[in-house]
Amino acid sequence: MTSLRASLGSMDLNEKSNCGLTLKKTADKVKSKKLAIYTFIDAFGWEIYQQYGFLNKLLPHSRKLETTFGFSSAADPSILTGRYPDEHGHWSSFYYSPETSPFKHFNLLSLLPSRLFDRWRVRHILSKAIAKMNHYTGYFELYSVPFAKLPFFDYLEKHDYFVPGGILKTDTIFDWCVTNNIDYYCSNWRHTEESIIEENKKVIREGSIKMNYLYLPKLDGLMHNEGTQNPKVKAKIKWLEQQVNDVYDTARMHYDDVSLYVISDHGMADVTGSFDLIKQIENLGLIYGEDYIAMYDSTMARFWFKNESARQIITNELEEIEQGEIVSDEELAAMHVPHDDKKFGELFFLMNVGLLINPSYMGLSVIPGMHGYHPKDPHSYASILSNRPISVDINSITDIRKTMEFELSCDLHVENDHDLNRND
Numbered sequence: 001m002t003s004l005r006a007s008l009g010s011m012d013l014n015e016k017s018n019c020g021l022t023l024k025k026t027a028d029k030v031k032s033k034k035l036a037i038y039t040f041i042d043a044f045g046w047e048i049y050q051q052y053g054f055l056n057k058l059l060p061h062s063r064k065l066e067t068t069f070g071f072s073s074a075a076d077p078s079i080l081t082g083r084y085p086d087e088h089g090h091w092s093s094f095y096y097s098p099e100t101s102p103f104k105h106f107n108l109l110s111l112l113p114s115r116l117f118d119r120w121r122v123r124h125i126l127s128k129a130i131a132k133m134n135h136y137t138g139y140f141e142l143y144s145v146p147f148a149k150l151p152f153f154d155y156l157e158k159h160d161y162f163v164p165g166g167i168l169k170t171d172t173i174f175d176w177c178v179t180n181n182i183d184y185y186c187s188n189w190r191h192t193e194e195s196i197i198e199e200n201k202k203v204i205r206e207g208s209i210k211m212n213y214l215y216l217p218k219l220d221g222l223m224h225n226e227g228t229q230n231p232k233v234k235a236k237i238k239w240l241e242q243q244v245n246d247v248y249d250t251a252r253m254h255y256d257d258v259s260l261y262v263i264s265d266h267g268m269a270d271v272t273g274s275f276d277l278i279k280q281i282e283n284l285g286l287i288y289g290e291d292y293i294a295m296y297d298s299t300m301a302r303f304w305f306k307n308e309s310a311r312q313i314i315t316n317e318l319e320e321i322e323q324g325e326i327v328s329d330e331e332l333a334a335m336h337v338p339h340d341d342k343k344f345g346e347l348f349f350l351m352n353v354g355l356l357i358n359p360s361y362m363g364l365s366v367i368p369g370m371h372g373y374h375p376k377d378p379h380s381y382a383s384i385l386s387n388r389p390i391s392v393d394i395n396s397i398t399d400i401r402k403t404m405e406f407e408l409s410c411d412l413h414v415e416n417d418h419d420l421n422r423n424d
């Protein structure tokens with residue numbers, strides 16, 4: 001997400017605002033009518049919220065939200081577009097496309113000592129260099145995809161979809177704000193949480209935006225590394241509460257009316273074990289690249305086949321594995337995974353909740369927390385909390401966009417306020 005201050009038609013404070021109300025000018029400060037704060041806390045799922053709570057007095061309204069199947073690369077665009085992956089086109093980071101692969105010569109790197117290149121830090125630095133070379137503005141990470149396998153894949157998130165025009169298909173709330181001349185501020189995801197908080201407060205103090213997207217990504221990493229029950233998680237949530245409360249207090253000083261939302265993309269499950277799926281598949285004697293291609297994400301594997309025999313052998317093998325299940329084409333369609341062109345895989349195998357594929361192309365060690373299991377698993381659900389009543393039709397992360405448009409359509413807000421209260 002790139003910092004974007006869409007300064008669209010700075011408002012004449014003596015004129016009528018978009019909401020049809022004359023803004024009041026006071027001696028020491030100018031209050032704008034209304035601000036909607038959307039605080040995104042990565043992985044602050046419904047179960048985490050149930051256990052730890054979050055600003056319970058300030059945010060008395062809450063709702064469990066179904067997430068999308070897959071990882072943040074599918075869920076975050078779903079929040080911003082208000083649509084499912086089969087509409088906006090974003091799903092997993094890597095997809096089979098040797099013709100367009102930007103990693104065509106990376107197999108040469110596989111000749112170098114893996115001791116060095118398997119280190120996360122080295123890969124992270126390399127990822128940054130590749131992103132720069134290819135002019136990628138989106139989030140780019142090589143993870144642990146073996147260099148010899150990279151030439152089979154292309155990378156989806158080349159553009160920053162937190163900037164208008166960055167989404168593959170449809171539009172984001174930020175595109176919508178630009179179209180509707182609504183001034184907003186979106187955090188810069190490359191900055192630290194501390195900086196993001198200060199930057200948001202600074203813009204809020206100017207009093208001209210109608211929405212800010214406060215992006216707080218660090219809880220996700222902490223729970224991946226420590227699990228959901230480590231005391232550090234409780235301390236982190238306490239710290240987040242203080243920061244969000246502080247942002248809210250700042251907003252109250254500069255706006256008459258502040259709607260505060262805390263939203264998330266998915267939950268987090270504690271890892272209970274792992275399974276070496278790569279070894280199991282490699283033991284079948286098939287040749288990667290000639291018979292099949294596989295992408296091993298941390299909780300699922302995706303396969304493409306070069307011949308029917310390989311398809312049969314791998315399918316038979318997967319059907320025997322008790323630690324996970326093949327996801328049928330019908331279920332992929334029901335979960336709105338883009339699957340018509342088989343770009344993201346011909347066959348999907350999903351691990352049972354709590355189990356990791358290890359090693360995988362996403363990591364080489366077992367970590368205590370993971371998401372990316374079945375959306376119906378209790379650990380998977382996301383959450384929305386607010387100081388405003390939440391309408392009964394808000395049940396999925398794809399519904400968050402509706403609340404944003406509602407908040408930003410002031411006339412609509414006044415008309416429907418009564419209905420909303422009744423529905424909650």
Ligand SMILES: [Zn+2]
Pocket residue numbers: 043220221224371
């Ligand atoms: Zn995560």
